[in-house]
Amino acid sequence: MxxxxxxxxxxxxxxxxxxxxxxxxxxxxxxxxSPAGAHVTVTPSTTAAGAHAVLQFSVGHGCGNSPTTRITIRIPAQITAVTPTRTALWKVAKQTETVDPPAVDSHGNTVVQRVASVTFSTETPLPDGYREVFELAVQLPEASGTKLVFPTVQTCEQGESAWIEVPQDGRNVEELELPAPGFTISGPAEGTHHHVTTGTTATPAPGRADxxxxxxxxxxxxxxxxxxxxxxxxxxxx
Structure with a gap:
């Protein structure tokens, strides 16, 4: 050679x-x-107690192979202020309920009505295997350690998936077939204002940064x- x-x-x-x-x-x-693509998940821009946050609800699949036509997100009682983000292909509807007894927000205002759920619906179904993100701007509770759960119902052209299961009796969330999206409030951020501005992003968690x-x-x-x-x-x- x-x-x-x-x-x-x-x-x-x-x-x-x-x-x-x-x-x-x-x-x-x-x-x-890669995240767990089999679930509907929520990613907060911050979990700091009392902060204003943008919650991103991610849907990356249909009901089986059926395209998604509607997403309804139930808002936990600890949250009294919700502002949905409009999207091009989805109509947004807010369902309200009476707050009894009335609550007082961080600005000293009395709250007698709150958004109980938000529904995103479309005439252009989201095909299975494609991802969509729905955003809600909220003010988080003041108490750190509070667990927030957002039961979510995904309606498709054929059937629906109710992501409403919550761990009981010490079970781990990974053991649930249809876990409700949720997260836990952390301690308040020091030296920062609790307001969200356009383009604000959260600092990645250490594991994510790695x-x-x-x-x-x-x-x-x-x-x-x-x-x-x-x-x-x-x-x-x-």
């Missing part, structure tokens, strides 16, 4: 090893970073691999 052929064979083997390693790393990271760092590392490895592959092909042509 000629020297050039030996060098080319070694380059090809090195390239295959690098590509295989990068692919394995990316696959493992994808499995680590995941993003690993994902960026994987992307860099893949970029290096692709660059190396191009260099190998260029050398073979010359």
């Amino acid at each position: 000629r020297r050039n052929d030996i060098g080319s064979a070694r380059s090809q083997r090195s390239w295959r090893v690098m590509l295989t390693g990068a692919a394995a790393l990316i696959v493992s990271l994808a499995g680590f970073a 995941t993003l760092t690993l994902a960026a590392l994987a992307a860099g490895v893949l970029g290096s691999v692709l660059g190396g592959a191009a260099l190998v092909r260029q050398r073979r042509r010359t």
Whole structure:
């Protein structure tokens, strides 16, 4: 075998090893970073007690294979102020109820009516396998440790999924088939104002930040691999 052929064979083997390693790393990271796509979930911009937050409710599947036509989100009694975000393809309806006894908000106003649920409906159904995000701006309760649960009913062209289950008797939420979206209020943020402005984003949790760092590392490895592959092909042509 000629020297050039030996060098080319070694380059090809090195390239295959690098590509295989990068692919394995990316696959493992994808499995680590991907959220539980089988559930309807809620992601708050902040969980700080008393803060104004934007809640993102994510729907990434239909009822079985049936497209989604309506999402109804029940608001827990601890929340008295809700502002839904309008979206292009979805109509928004708020259902109110009387607050008895009346509550007093953080500004000293007496609250006698509150939004009990919000319904998003559409004439352009969301196909199974496509993701949609519904946003609600709310003021969170003042008491840290409060658990907020948002029972959500997903209606489809055929059937519905009631995401309303709450862990009982020490059960873990992962054991539930149709868990209700929810989260727990944390301690108040120090030195910050409890207001949400356009473009405000939450600081990622440590675990999420680590995941993003690993994902960026994987992307860099893949970029290096692709660059190396191009260099190998260029050398073979010359």
